[in-house]
Amino acid sequence: MDLFEVMQKRRSVRKFLEAPLDWQDVGEVLEAGRLAPTAGNVQDVRILVVLDPDTRNKIAEACYQQYWMAKAPAHIIVGVEPQKIEQFYGKRGKELYTAHDAGAAAMSMILAAEALGLATCWVGAFEDHMLKRACGMAEDVQAHCVIPLGYADEKPREPVKFGIETIVYLGNWGNRYTNMRDLTGEFSDLSENALKKGKDIIEKAKKHLQRV
Ligand SMILES: Cc1cc2nc3c(=O)[nH]c(=O)nc-3n(C[C@H](O)[C@H](O)[C@H](O)COP(=O)(O)O)c2cc1C
Incomplete structure (x- = not known):
């Protein structure tokens, strides 16, 4: 699978099989987290892997009772040590770069997991102290997200996502560019697939309307 395929196929999965994980795969997922960029290469990110079922249950509880998480055979918790980055970048480092660094590591691991045929969900809703x-975790560590990791026991539908013309501005903030073809010369594979899907839906709707 190439990277774009991985990005297209990735879904947030909330139903997991109770099958154990292959440790080599877990290692590769963690390696993706290790390789992720951090501000100034300060490397403030720390990653905790939890396998113990009781602890997974407590984690699910701390995540506002998202008990579906507990079934995933592993939980990966992405945290940062803010005082580390504060030394270099002050308040901005502590309040902003920590989130960037944790997010970059989380997303790299999520994509690596997908490429290996594993399922994940980014879980950001939790009660910090719990x-x-x-x-x-030590008091001065900031937990950023929990990533349940395992084999999917569901195939979630692709959620509706805005089109590129909605989320991309050109030149000035708020300046929408409606014809991306003019801009890029040709559509990227991603846009082309999205366009094809849209056309298929319209064709189906037309046929349906002709029948009624
Ligand atoms: C910062 C962040 C926090 C999230 N927290 C939760 C969460 O607590 N529980 C959950 O089920 N999904 C959570 N999600 C997953 C989103 O609901 C999901 O990414 C979104 O619905 C789009 O679906 P997709 O991931 O399949 O593209 C979170 C995602 C992000 C980026």
Whole structure:
């Protein structure tokens, strides 16, 4: 699978099989986190892997009772040590770069997992203290997200996502460019697939309307 395929196929999965993970795969997912960029290469990100079922249950509880998470055979918790980055970048480092660094590591691991045929979900809703208590994190560590990791037991539908023309501005903030073909010369594979899907839906709707 190439990277674009991985990005297209990735879904947030909330139903997992109870099958154990292959440790080589887990290692590769963690390696993707290690390779992710950090501001100034300060490397403030720390990653905790939790396998113990009781702890996974407590983590799910700390995530506002998202008990579906507990079934995933592993939880990856992405945290940062803010004082590390504060030394170099002050308040901006502590309040902003920590989130960037954690997000970059999380997304790299999520994509690596997808490429390996594993399922994940980015979980950001949790009660800080409860989560820290559940997995023995120090008070001064910031937990950014939990990533349940395992084999999917569902195939979620692709959620509706805005088109490129909606989310991309050109030149000035708010300046929408409606014809991306003019801009790029040709559509990227991604846009082309999205366009084809849209056309298929319109064709189906037309046929349906002709029948009624
Ligand atoms: C910062 C962040 C926090 C999220 N927190 C949760 C969460 O607590 N629980 C959950 O089920 N999904 C959570 N999600 C997953 C989103 O709901 C999901 O990415 C979105 O619905 C789009 O679906 P997709 O991931 O399949 O593209 C979170 C995603 C992000 C980026």
